Amino acid sequence: MSETTPSIIIADDHPLLLKGLSDFLIEKGYNLLGSGKDGREAYNLITQKKPDIAILDIQMPYMSGLEIAQQCKANALETKIVLITLHKEKELYQKAQELNIFGYILKEFALEEIETCIKNVTEGVPFFSEKIKELIGVVFMEDCNLNTLTPSEKKILKFIAQDKTNKEIASQLFISYRTVEKHRSNIITKLNIEPKTNSLLIWAKEHHEKLL
Amino acid sequence: MSETTPSIIIADDHPLLLKGLSDFLIEKGYNLLGSGKDGREAYNLITQKKPDIAILDIQMPYMSGLEIAQQCKANALETKIVLITLHKEKELYQKAQELNIFGYILKEFALEEIETCIKNVTEGVPFFSEKIKELIGVVFMEDCNLNTLTPSEKKILKFIAQDKTNKEIASQLFISYRTVEKHRSNIITKLNIEPKTNSLLIWAKEHHEKLL
DNA sequence: CTAAATTTACGTGTTTACACGTATTTCATA
DNA sequence: TATGAAATACGTGTAAACACGTAAATTTAG
Structure with missing residues (x-):
């Protein structure tokens, strides 16, 4: 060769x-x-x-x-x-x-x-x-799910990763905080995040590199 | 010389x-x-x-x-x-x-x-x-405060950084979840963390290296 | 232009985090 | 042994996160 x-x-x-x-x-x-x-x-x-x-x-x-x-x-x-x-x-x-x-x-x-x-x-x-290969199993699921997020949902996620509360996000995007909450809920569903109170914040923190 | x-x-x-x-x-x-x-x-x-x-x-x-x-x-x-x-x-x-x-x-x-x-x-x-020197200004305040934490408080902080809820921490330490809440409150006071709902979790996530 | 997807928004209810005060027990040490 | 720090625990109350359902407006694509 x-x-x-x-x-x-x-x-x-x-x-x-x-x-x-x-x-x-x-x-x-x-x-x-x-x-x-x-x-x-x-x-x-x-x-x-x-x-x-x-x-x-x-x-x-x-x-x-x-x-x-x-x-x-x-x-x-x-x-x-x-x-x-x-x-x-x-x-x-x-x-x-x-x-x-x-x-x-x-x-x-x-x-x-x-x-x-x-x-x-x-x-x-x-x-x-x-x-690296050891991690692949985990990878595929997570990232496929990430791609299912709509643009707005991704935007919300970025704000969450920046330690913003729903209200802060809402006022910055000029939308109701209820809307942000709904997005949040939808994101959690789509990403299959465990149902704990701060799990989304945790998730966002851990994956914030991917959101940039 | x-x-x-x-x-x-x-x-x-x-x-x-x-x-x-x-x-x-x-x-x-x-x-x-x-x-x-x-x-x-x-x-x-x-x-x-x-x-x-x-x-x-x-x-x-x-x-x-x-x-x-x-x-x-x-x-x-x-x-x-x-x-x-x-x-x-x-x-x-x-x-x-x-x-x-x-x-x-x-x-x-x-x-x-x-x-x-x-x-x-x-x-x-x-x-x-x-x-490094550029960072020192920030450092002193933060770390002095960290040293003011009692052993238990540090222990709690580690758990928080590991995504545990108060109840989870409580059951793992065989103490009441109210106690954990109290510790949490005290930690927040000692560390001068901004008064937002998840600020302690955020802090713990951002400083988890220091807690090891 | 129509159908589907997305964004927006609210109601209602639960769980968790956090504030602030109080009080008891444990423990080190002066 | 006494004194204070730390750990433990509870009451009461507020705010934020999240679940789940519903529904209108908007956008995008076919």
């Missing part, structure tokens, strides 16, 4: 991590074409050097790893994207499918997993950290 | 970061005595090699950077502790004073800051990331 060493670019906004990854890849004899400290640099590197693989942090200034993946797909770039992150982002898995993302590595296990990942990806085989 | 290069040990549970830091220090010509991947290894390195400086991640398996600092102080070890972390932990600053911690670096700025930090610390001058 892969006779030649794959060309790689990397990007991470944490200088230490970038250095660690960079040194590691070089020591292992990979063909590292360059590295960037933010999303913009990463994207420029990809368009200019057209590497086989781009290993990107998810959270970076200017462009996230996800946005870069989107752009790459939109421009039909053949670079295979591997994301690397600290957090076990739950909703990422299905986005990965949509965006041609080939791999997902947790920083905690990076060293062990990175070589396997590069090997797989070079051969066109997607690679995902095991720890 | 410091004629010789200071001896250093480092520890971080993220292999990539450890490698990045390690390579960086070696390249810069520092006297790196060793590195560990968790708190236990770090502490052993400190007791055995007695380095001038120990650069430790805060969150590590077995022992946190903070716990190591505690042990060092208890055993009157002269190693100067520098903590390094991703998060802008708020309540850390005052603990740093108590535990003889000499430095605090954010990983985001590590490369730029690390040399300054080592230089300062070698000369006995504490070094803290500027970004």
Whole structure:
């Protein structure tokens, strides 16, 4: 299959991590074409050097790893994207499918997993950290439900996550607080949230990243 | 002052970061005595090699950077502790004073800051990331209040942060739910939390790291 | 333009959170 | 042993969150 060493670019906004990854890849004899400290640099590197693989942090200034993946797909770039992150982002898995993302590595296990990942990806085989896969079961249900929410309901959810009371939300949206209550009730039903008094607030707090 | 290069040990549970830091220090010509991947290894390195400086991640398996600092102080070890972390932990600053911690670096700025930090610390001058200092104003008030809580109140707070209702907490602690309510009320008073219905839950959620 | 989905709104009732006061017991320690 | 802090518990009352049903206005899509 892969006779030649794959060309790689990397990007991470944490200088230490970038250095660690960079040194590691070089020591292992990979063909590292360059590295960037933010999303913009990463994207420029990809368009200019057209590497086989781009290993990107998810959270970076200017462009996230996800946005870069989107752009790459939109421009039909053949670079295979591997994301690397600290957090076990739950909703990422299905986005990965949509965006041609080939791999997902947790920083905690990076060293062990990175070589396997590069090997797989070079051969066109997607690679995902095991720890991620464990979460998928949970993921699917939650996010399918999230998509069933109407625009207004999502708007309400965002306010809830911002610690607003029904009345505050109502006055900010110029609607009756009863309406907000109804939305709230509907949201709870749609999301299958356990019937406890503050469960929606809790849910909103725990998933507020998804609402942005 | 410091004629010789200071001896250093480092520890971080993220292999990539450890490698990045390690390579960086070696390249810069520092006297790196060793590195560990968790708190236990770090502490052993400190007791055995007695380095001038120990650069430790805060969150590590077995022992946190903070716990190591505690042990060092208890055993009157002269190693100067520098903590390094991703998060802008708020309540850390005052603990740093108590535990003889000499430095605090954010990983985001590590490369730029690390040399300054080592230089300062070698000369006995504490070094803290500027970004941390910005937060101190907020910190003092919040954490002073946190320390005014009684053990029971802290216990209750932890339960609240775990999404428990008063009744659930009550039954788990074998006390009346009225007692829990009273504690709750007292906590709110002590912490100067704004008087809104779910403000305590919100507070607990936002500060749950501090409660562990 | 019509049908379906969404948004808006209210009524009624329950549960939980929280305020404020009071009072008893337990416990450490001066 | 005495004194005060902390933990325990209750009464009474208010406000907010949530359930469930109903229904009108509005928007969107076919």
